[in-house]
Amino acid sequence: MRHGYPPVWLSAALLALALMWRMVGAPLTGPQLEDIQTPLWQARVLLPTRVARILRLWLPGSQEAQAQTIREEAMGEEGQALDRLMNGEERRMISVYLADEGRVAQMELESYVCGVVAAEMPAAYHLEALKAQAVAARTRAVWQVENGGCALHAGADICTDSAHCQGYATPAQCRELWGEAYTAYRDRVLEAVAATRDELVTYGGQPITVMYHAISGGRTEAAQTVFSEALPYLVSVESAGEEGAPGFQQDAYFTFDEMAALVDEAFGLNLTAQEVERTLAVAGYTDTGRVAAMLVGDMEVEATAFRQALGLRSTWFTLSMDGSGVTFHQRGYGHGVGMSQAGANSMAADGADYRAILTHYYPGVAVEKR
Numbered sequence: 327m328r329h330g331y332p333p334v335w336l337s338a339a340l341l342a343l344a345l346m347w348r349m350v351g352a353p354l355t356g357p358q359l360e361d362i363q364t365p366l367w368q369a370r371v372l373l374p375t376r377v378a379r380i381l382r383l384w385l386p387g388s389q390e391a392q393a394q395t396i397r398e399e400a401m402g403e404e405g406q407a408l409d410r411l412m413n414g415e416e417r418r419m420i421s422v423y424l425a426d427e428g429r430v431a432q433m434e435l436e437s438y439v440c441g442v443v444a445a446e447m448p449a450a451y452h453l454e455a456l457k458a459q460a461v462a463a464r465t466r467a468v469w470q471v472e473n474g475g476c477a478l479h480a481g482a483d484i485c486t487d488s489a490h491c492q493g494y495a496t497p498a499q500c501r502e503l504w505g506e507a508y509t510a511y512r513d514r515v516l517e518a519v520a521a522t523r524d525e526l527v528t529y530g531g532q533p534i535t536v537m538y539h540a541i542s543g544g545r546t547e548a549a550q551t552v553f554s555e556a557l558p559y560l561v562s563v564e565s566a567g568e569e570g571a572p573g574f575q576q577d578a579y580f581t582f583d584e585m586a587a588l589v590d591e592a593f594g595l596n597l598t599a600q601e602v603e604r605t606l607a608v609a610g611y612t613d614t615g616r617v618a619a620m621l622v623g624d625m626e627v628e629a630t631a632f633r634q635a636l637g638l639r640s641t642w643f644t645l646s647m648d649g650s651g652v653t654f655h656q657r658g659y660g661h662g663v664g665m666s667q668a669g670a671n672s673m674a675a676d677g678a679d680y681r682a683i684l685t686h687y688y689p690g691v692a693v694e695k696r
Contacts, residue, residue: 445488456514458683462684527691538665547662548561551612580654606652617642
């Protein structure tokens with residue numbers, strides 16, 4: 327060894343230490359050190375775990391142990407909790423377009439379903455209603471996987487835009503939404519998903535086209551009146567017990583000037599406020615009592631398009647005018663097709679299990695593992 331140079335072992339140790347420093351996410355530059363947000367006490371607690379994970383991946387060992395480490399890192403806290411509930415069974419993956427991030431991510435299907443249930447149904451609902459939502463959300467995802475994926479986003483099976491596919495809440499969004507109740511609500515969602523694992527709603531042995539909404543208003547709507555396609559399991563059924571749900575009835579008021587601007591933007595009608603007041607009327611109703619079409623000016627427009635233009639809660643409404651504007655007296659929330667979430671919660675409160683809920687709102691279907 328030449329004098330003035332450190333021993334080879336010391337050089338190797340310093341290099342390994344530098345690599346370890348980088349791998350655990352430690353800062354390298356002055357600005358990075360100033361920006362670091364992890365307190366020293368927390369970094370000290372996290373360091374052994376992070377180092378252990380690195381060593382499990384780097385040091386010789388079984389491929390199974392290395393694969394498990396990678397899997398745990400990908401799942402995160404909620405995914406690992408779900409994994410424990412489901413006994414570590416292998417599960418299928420799904421490609422999800424994350425609308426908030428503008429990218430496609432690979433997720434375990436059951437973890438994705440957890441995020442959908444958290445986003446689409448109040449976690450305070452009865453457990454059997456949450457289970458019904460889990461099966462419905464899983465069925466929607468599998469149906470899309472088997473039928474060409476998301477039409478708006480190439481390479482994705484489904485997206486997190488609730489207006490197009492299904493809503494989805496990340497663990498961080500759930501923490502913000504649920505606050506101090508986060509742990510309790512998370513555990514309820516995890517339990518609902520784990521208890522129904524691999525279960526789908528099927529018709530003729532195939533996953534159905536799933537539709538659901540927040541509040542029907544007392545009776546669901548047939549699919550063909552909203553989406554122009556009749557399906558034997560998407561028919562109108564009674565949905566009792568929703569009257570106590572928040573938002574069951576709600577009014578929306580617009581001045582005639584506001585109405586003129588909105589219908590002009592949506593339908594290209596150059597109407598004055600006076601013309602709106604004179605011509606606005608219901609043109610027809612569906613069999614369930616919802617509005618089927620509206621007259622505005624000399625145009626008849628579908629109620630679903632009219633609802634979207636004004637941002638109304640549903641097409642089940644009446645209207646009244648007072649000389650300066652119009653009030654829409656709305657009933658229910660959503661398109662009204664398929665499972666009513668408020669109705670599902672009411673059925674669960676009355677003792678129905680998730681299978682009874684699903685077969686009520688989707689007549690003629692089966693709930694089965696697949």
